[in-house]
Amino acid sequence: MKGNEAIGEAAIAAGCRYFFGYPITPQSELPEYLARRFPEVGGVYLQAESEVAAINMVYGAAATGARVLTSSSSPGISLKQEGISYAAGSELPCLIVNIMRGGPGLGGIQPAQSDYFQATKGGGHGDYKVIVLAPASVQELADMVGTGFDLADKYRNPAMILGDGFLGQMMEPVDFAGIKKSKIVEKTWAVGCKKGRERNVHTSLYLDPEELEKHNIKLAQKYELIAENETMAQEYLTEDAEIVVVAYGLVARICKAAVEKARSEGIRAGVFRPITLWPFPQKELRKAVAAARGVLAVEMSMGQMVEDVRLCLEGRLPVRFYGRAGGMAPTTQAVYEEIKKISLECKGVE
Amino acid sequence: MEVVFQRPQALTEEKFSYCPGCHHGIIHRLVAEVIDELGIIDNTVCVSSVGCSVVNYQFFATDAIQAAHGRAPAAATGVKRASPDSIVFTYQGDGDLAAMGTAEIIHAAARNENITVVFVNNAIYGMTGGQMAPTTLKGQKTTTSPYGRDSKREGNPIRVCELLNSLDGPAYLERVSVHDPKHVIRAKKAIKKAFQLQVKGRGFSLVEVLSACPTNWHLSPLASIEWVQKELMAYYPLGVFREAGEVDGEC
Numbered sequence: 155m156k157g158n159e160a161i162g163e164a165a166i167a168a169g170c171r172y173f174f175g176y177p178i179t180p181q182s183e184l185p186e187y188l189a190r191r192f193p194e195v196g197g198v199y200l201q202a203e204s205e206v207a208a209i210n211m212v213y214g215a216a217a218t219g220a221r222v223l224t225s226s227s228s229p230g231i232s233l234k235q236e237g238i239s240y241a242a243g244s245e246l247p248c249l250i251v252n253i254m255r256g257g258p259g260l261g262g263i264q265p266a267q268s269d270y271f272q273a274t275k276g277g278g279h280g281d282y283k284v285i286v287l288a289p290a291s292v293q294e295l296a297d298m299v300g301t302g303f304d305l306a307d308k309y310r311n312p313a314m315i316l317g318d319g320f321l322g323q324m325m326e327p328v329d330f331a332g333i334k335k336s337k338i339v340e341k342t343w344a345v346g347c348k349k350g351r352e353r354n355v356h357t358s359l360y361l362d363p364e365e366l367e368k369h370n371i372k373l374a375q376k377y378e379l380i381a382e383n384e385t386m387a388q389e390y391l392t393e394d395a396e397i398v399v400v401a402y403g404l405v406a407r408i409c410k411a412a413v414e415k416a417r418s419e420g421i422r423a424g425v426f427r428p429i430t431l432w433p434f435p436q437k438e439l440r441k442a443v444a445a446a447r448g449v450l451a452v453e454m455s456m457g458q459m460v461e462d463v464r465l466c467l468e469g470r471l472p473v474r475f476y477g478r479a480g481g482m483a484p485t486t487q488a489v490y491e492e493i494k495k496i497s498l499e500c501k502g503v504e
Numbered sequence: 505m506e507v508v509f510q511r512p513q514a515l516t517e518e519k520f521s522y523c524p525g526c527h528h529g530i531i532h533r534l535v536a537e538v539i540d541e542l543g544i545i546d547n548t549v550c551v552s553s554v555g556c557s558v559v560n561y562q563f564f565a566t567d568a569i570q571a572a573h574g575r576a577p578a579a580a581t582g583v584k585r586a587s588p589d590s591i592v593f594t595y596q597g598d599g600d601l602a603a604m605g606t607a608e609i610i611h612a613a614a615r616n617e618n619i620t621v622v623f624v625n626n627a628i629y630g631m632t633g634g635q636m637a638p639t640t641l642k643g644q645k646t647t648t649s650p651y652g653r654d655s656k657r658e659g660n661p662i663r664v665c666e667l668l669n670s671l672d673g674p675a676y677l678e679r680v681s682v683h684d685p686k687h688v689i690r691a692k693k694a695i696k697k698a699f700q701l702q703v704k705g706r707g708f709s710l711v712e713v714l715s716a717c718p719t720n721w722h723l724s725p726l727a728s729i730e731w732v733q734k735e736l737m738a739y740y741p742l743g744v745f746r747e748a749g750e751v752d753g754e755c
């Protein structure tokens with residue numbers, strides 16, 4: 155199944171019945187899939203007039219307690235930032251899918267990872283965080299739809315799946331059995347019918363500065379809790395690795411092949427793949443580089459995640475960056491060459 | 505003693521935050537009376553917008569959400585689609601609805617989204633201190649059209665009911681005023697009709713209410729009422745622009 159379509163089927167399996175979106179390449183197969191499938195399962199699919207409208211529809215539907223999904227690609231995600239900020243401020247859960255393409259501006263339609271900053275550092279205005287998940291296969295893409303909804307509900311916060319155009323377009327076998335719809339929690343805060351309860355109100359407006367600060371502190375505490383409990387990462391041959399390659403999403407798979415090649419040439423290399431981009435798996439990365447002499451960050455961007463890697467390692471290890479952009483992907487050979495370079499450099503230091 | 509006049513159930517005890525002579529308060533009361541009369545307080549959701557009425561979720565005793573500037577019709581769409589048994593209304597100013605949220609209102613109307621819009625046209629940005637609005641009249645002075653709105657420089661005012669009336673979608677469009685008791689009664693009828701049509705599932709209803717902003721018009725409340733009659737009503741004629749036929753029974 156195509157990655158984009160797998161997201162749609164996974165959303166149905168996860169109990170989501172509301173989708174609001176606007177077409178954009180390379181994610182249009184997802185809205186198209188749901189436009190076809192939702193009527194069969196009693197879901198509501200609505201093509202909005204813009205991404206701005208779509209995310210605000212999501213905001214309204216989320217307020218009723220519904221599991222609600224929207225998806226787009228980079229330029230459209232920029233337009234959604236206003237609504238994401240409001241949802242974060244009002245603590246309304248929802249799932250946003252960004253199947254990234256290259257930028258800035260209209261950029262291109264080919265895969266990229268250049269929205270890392272936007273996704274993990276807030277994106278819109280105000281002090282807030284979005285939970286960001288980065289799948290590396292179509293199976294994981296599907297599984298993360300369930301995980302994303304669950305985390306969004308658990309923390310009453312927007313969650314995002316950050317994939318790239320390759321992942322959205324590629325075909326892989328996928329099994330939906332693991333996506334439990336069981337976790338749809340009761341939402342006593344939902345608006346709609348207030349019979350027999352106090353009225354529910356959702357706002358992000360706090361005109362009194364003391365009140366807003368209290369709200370900011372409350373949100374910050376929530377983010378701390380998420381950072382403590384929800385980091386995820388995957389490691390490959392890091393235990394004895396002198397060179398640790400850090401990459402997320404599909405790029406990590408390329409790096410795995412490069413690491414295998416390096417090992418066959420006698421360089422002990424490994425791969426560390428952050429699965430949650432926010433919260434960034436800091437503890438896990440620090441552990442994974444215990445035996446390392448150097449770190450290589452590989453991205454399909456001009457260098458974004460590498461900043462979090464450097465922040466995490468606090469200068470304890472040299473961190474080199476290798477990136478391709480604009481829809482170009484790093485090749486196994488190129489990553490291998492980089493591993494070799496940093497390996498030599500680090501030996502030199504010794 | 506018989507109580508003949510009291511606060512509608514659909515209004516909280518919260519004091520209005522509006523200036524003396526402002527018509528937002530009258531319009532709130534009318535909406536609340538209609539909610540009471542239709543017995544829908546338990547399933548109504550107010551979608552507040554951004555303008556002087558931004559905190560009206562504190563005034564309406566219903567469920568409520570606060571939407572981003574201009575986006576109330578989209579947020580209301582989300583609420584209504586996910587909770588079709590709710591009665592959903594937006595309450596929006598002219599800046600919110602006819603500038604920032606132009607796309608959202610046109611498309612909600614075109615989809616004939618089953619929601620009600622209370623559109624308060626005071627020809628100015630009240631909340632931010634009296635800047636030019638999309639409905640500011642030609643010649644009208646505001647802080648950002650200090651020489652008077654010149655259509656060559658600042659463009660022309662937008663007549664929202666007429667604009668939306670070009671669409672097949674909407675079920676109900678009416679422009680009313682609340683500058684005197686007779687018109688207040690008419691305005692209430694229009695608001696009631698708008699909510700009733702939603703209850704019956706007829707689709708998109710919008711009531712545009714011409715409204716005074718004495719503070720930013722720099723007029724006394726009394727002179728503001730005259731200005732509504734003489735100037736606003738001349739450019740924005742009152743009346744029903746669209747009325748879908750009654751349907752039988754269906755809710």
Ligand SMILES: Cc1ncc(C[n+]2csc(CCOP(=O)(O)OP(=O)(O)O)c2C)c(N)n1
Binds near residue numbers: 554556557626630631
């Ligand atoms: C995105 C964004 N831009 C600008 C503003 C500032 N702003 C707040 S209210 C407003 C205009 C409100 O005017 P109107 O909708 O006519 O309501 P009124 O106060 O007149 O009732 C503006 C521009 C904002 N809150 N958000």
Ligand code: SF4
Binds near residue numbers: 522528556626717719
């Ligand atoms: S500024 Fe104008 S619209 Fe706002 S409350 Fe005062 S009179 Fe009313």
Ligand SMILES: [Mg+2]
Binds near residue numbers: 555625627630637
């Ligand atoms: Mg106004």
